[in-house]
Amino acid sequence: MTHDHIDPNENPDGRDADIVHLDAARAGRQPDGPPEDRPAEADRTVAPADGPVLEGEIVRVDQPGPARTDWRTDLEAKARARQPIVPLWLRSAPEASETLKWVGLHYLHVSGYQLARAPLYGGRLAVRSPRGFARLVGGMVRWTFDLEGEPVRLASVQKADPENYIKLSRQRDSRVRLRVWVTGAALVTLLIAAIVVADQPTHVQWTALAVALAALGVIGKPADRPLINRAVVPANVERLTSDIVIRALTALSIAGINQAIAKNSKDAIRFVAPITRDGPGWRADIDLPYGVTVADVMDKRDRMASALRRPLGCIWPEGDSSIHEGRLILWVGDKDLSKTVVRSPLTKASSHDVFKGIPFGSDPRGRPIVVPIIQHNILIGSLPGQGKTAAVRVLASGALLDPTVEGWIHELKGTGDLDPHEQNCHRYISGIEDEAIAYAADSLTLLRKEVMRRSGALKALPPDLCPDKRVTREIADKRSLGLHPLVCIIDECQNLFAHPEYGGKAGDDAEFIIKLGRALGVVLILATQRPDKDSLPTGISANVSIRFCLRVAGQIENDMILGTSAYKNGVRATVFVPEIDAGIGYLVGATPMPKVVRSAYLDTPATQRIADRAHALRTKLGTLSGHGLGERPEHIIPTYDLLADILAVVPPSEAKVWNEIVVDRLADLRSDVYAPWAALEGGARTAQLTTALKPYGIKTTQVWGTPEGGGKGANRIGIVRDDIVNTITQRDRGAAS
Known part of the structure; x- marks a missing residue:
């Protein structure tokens, strides 16, 4: 080791000298050894703050020695990893309630199961008691006379080891002398207990006998046959490690x-x-x-x-x-989540408050998922047959169970999936014909005007009643203000937005409503099976706040529903298996993080029961309006006259005509309007005309007839021409008055 020369006359008293920490100084030196053995950090240089690096000078990027941080910084870093004091399932009242409910029902089931089989268990104990008695006596004899040591003693005899045998024999004799007294005392105690029980009342004697048989039955239990059956068979699932x-x-x-x-x-x-x-x-x-x-x-x-x-x-x-x-x-x-059926609490609810959200389904862990609806708009998308309409049904049922909600439902595929709720709607249409599309376009036009009206009405409210300029439960309950929740549902909205005549304006109206209506109690719920830029305008898909995407084909469709970069961020509805994962999708916007959710399933009878309860409640409170009261508002957009067209193709000489014949004639009359109807096959063509006539109050019936080209007669669904004539007459009289 070499030492620098130090002049003793320079700073003799040590004043103005620097104190050097040897460990830190040594750590800052260049490490010994050849360059290939040095850490990479030693070769990294940066220019010092006051100038460039001089030739031969090395400035280390990573500071030598241990990192020194303030104790508060260390504490803050540790605080980020704090474990919750209260378990996660206890932080949510619904989840805690569901958990406690499940635990209670589980143990109630176990108790009931075992109590119901108590006579069976008693019989098993009685049958096994003789074997138990034999085991007890045999065990006492072996223990008393130390028979378990007999093989060891015999081994000593066979080895001709007298010393060890004598030692074992003496040990056995001392044990037997003590154990004989213990066994004798136990037998005397049992005899005395039997004499005492013999003088007791009959029920005490039977109880003692039952206890004795139970004890002997437990002793006589076979090793491979348990006494008590399992009330709950555990799933054979490997523990995750x-x-x-x-x-x-x-x-x-x-x-x-x-x-x-x-x-x-x-x-x-x-x-x-x-x-x-x-x-x-x-x-x-x-x-x-x-x-x-x-x-x-x-x-x-x-x-x-x-x-x-x-x-x-x-x-x-x-x-x-x-x-x-x-x-x-x-x-x-x-x-398997795909084999789990989620039951909706709406099936048993007498009413519901939409301001508390709508119970929508559950996540894979069985936790209930509630979708907030007030101040939100919702977009649902998927491939056909993946459960999109079922999800719409749940939202519609939850909304219309609130008697203050005004429902506008447009089911633009004509299958009648939402027909149970027709009785509760202010506006309702079901169909795929141009008349239904025009009706839905009218609704968006009216809804845009309603948003503008509500904006002025809300602005006029005093600050103490509406400080945040948003519709609240208290404001919604004041029916005279006209600010009650209004939920507009458009299922298969691609049929509207892609329509060559009505689609452009409908898209503009929908975007306006989505942007401004959420604070005014106006909620728009859109569902589509074709999420592309033509069928779903980007202004709509970019502004909805809640999205539910079931199985889709690719990244473009995924991001159209779930938002830009959703696929890149790992939120991919393409992972769901067709049909097997029907009803399962990604829910975004309703929870802090995107979640996989299985929507609750409501079949047609369950939906009808919910709709009937909602109708009774609305009738009682007097909140039915529009379509629910039988009113037929006129369309804003001029359309063809379906009834007049039917009379044009059905002459007075034909009192009754099959639906399919009428549809074919209408297609010849106006191919641009009715050609899609005629392209339908079988019952779909018949059902299309039936659905189109429903808003006019005209019902189809069984009609006897023959094909136009000749053939065998048959009973099929058709119309009565007089019904069309009478409806037109009443309509004209109403217009004249």
């Missing part, structure tokens, strides 16, 4: 994961919390290797299901971008 998770992630063939594991198999995949039970499944919180995102894993959900040996409907990976893009929350359920 870190090794299983790592094995599954490795099997995905993601380059970033495999490379990280190859370099550092222990810390490549980091578990930030213990794997725990979370509802009916297991939850693992994982930090993926650097550069690997949650989207990479979600793309291979099917391969992960294979690696975990679980059905695809049990595997639900999701991300937590609030932390970072590599934080994976892997939830593995016990049951």
Whole structure:
């Protein structure tokens, strides 16, 4: 070691000298050894703040020595990882209620199951008691006379080891002397107890006998036949462990994961919390290797299901971008979500308050999901047959169970899926013909005017009644203000927005309503099976606040429904399996993070019962209006006259005509209007005319007739010409008056 020369006359008393920390100074020196052995950080240089780096001068990027931080910074960093004091399921009143309800019902079922089989268990104990008595006596004899040591003593005899045999014999004699007294005392005690019981009342004797038989029955139980049956058979589900998770992630063939594991198999995949039970499944919180995102894993959900040996409907990976893009929350359920039926609480509700949201379904963990509806607009999209209309049914049922809600429903495919709620609507139409499209376009025009009216009405309210300039429950209850909730539903809205005549203006009106109506109590719910720029204007898809996307074909459709970059961020409705995952979709905007949700299922009878309760409530409170009272508002947009067209193709000589014949004649009369009707096949063509006549109060009936080209006669659905004539006559009289 060399030392610098120090002049003793310079600073003899040490004043103005710098104190050097040797450890820090040594850490700042260049490391010994050849350049290839030095850490890479030693070669990194930056220009100092007061000038460029001089030749030969090295300024370290990473400061030497341990990082020094303020104690408050350390505490704040630790605080970010605080575990919740109150369990997550207790933070939500509905979730806590559901959990406690499930636990109560579970143990109530177990108790009832076992009590119902108490006589069976008693019989088993009685049958097994003789074997138990034999086991008891035999065990007492073996213990008393130390027969379990007999093989050891015999082994000493066979080995001719007298010393060991004498030792064992003496030990056996001492044991037997003590045990004979213990056994004798036990037998005397039992005899005395039997004499005492013999002098007791009959019920005491039977109780003692039952206890004795039960004890002997338990002793006589076969090892392979339990006494009590299981009330709940546990699912044969493998417990999720870190090794299983790592094995599954490795099997995905993601380059970033495999490379990280190859370099550092222990810390490549980091578990930030213990794997725990979370509802009916297991939850693992994982930090993926650097550069690997949650989207990479979600793309291979099917391969992960294979690696975990679980059905695809049990595997639900999701991300937590609030932390970072590599934080994976892997939830593995016990049951396949696709085979789970979610029952709606609306089936038993006598009424509902839309200001509290609408119970929509549940997530994979069985937690109820409520969709807020006031101050929101909703967009639902999917491929055909994936449960889109069923989701609309749930929202419509929840909204119309609130008697203050004014419902406008437009079902633009003509199947009648929402017909049960027709009786409660202010405006209602079902059909795919131009008349139905025009009716829906009229509704958006009227709704735009209503938004403008409400804007002025809300502005005129005093600040103490409406401080936030938003419709509240209290304001909605004041019917005279005309600010009650108004929910407009358009199912298969692509038929409206893509219409060559009405689509352009309808799209402009819808965008205006979405942007301004939410604070005024106006809610627009749109559903489409064709999410593209022609069928769903971008101004609409970009401004809705809540989106529910079931299975779609690709990234473009996914982002049209769920929002720009949803696919890139791992929110991909393309992962759902056609038909198997029907009713399952991504819900965005209703919860803090996007969630996979299975919507509740309401069949037609259940929907009809809800609609009937809503109708009775509205009738009682006097909130029925418009279509629900039988009123037929005139269309704003001029359209063809369907009734006049029917009279034009059905002469007075034909009192009754089949629907299919009328549709063919209408197509010849106005091909641009009725040609789509004639293109329908079988019963769909007949049903189309029936649906088109419903708004006029005209019902179809069974009609005897023959095909126009000749053939065998038959009874089929048709019209009565006089019904058309009478309806037109009444309409003209009303117009004249």
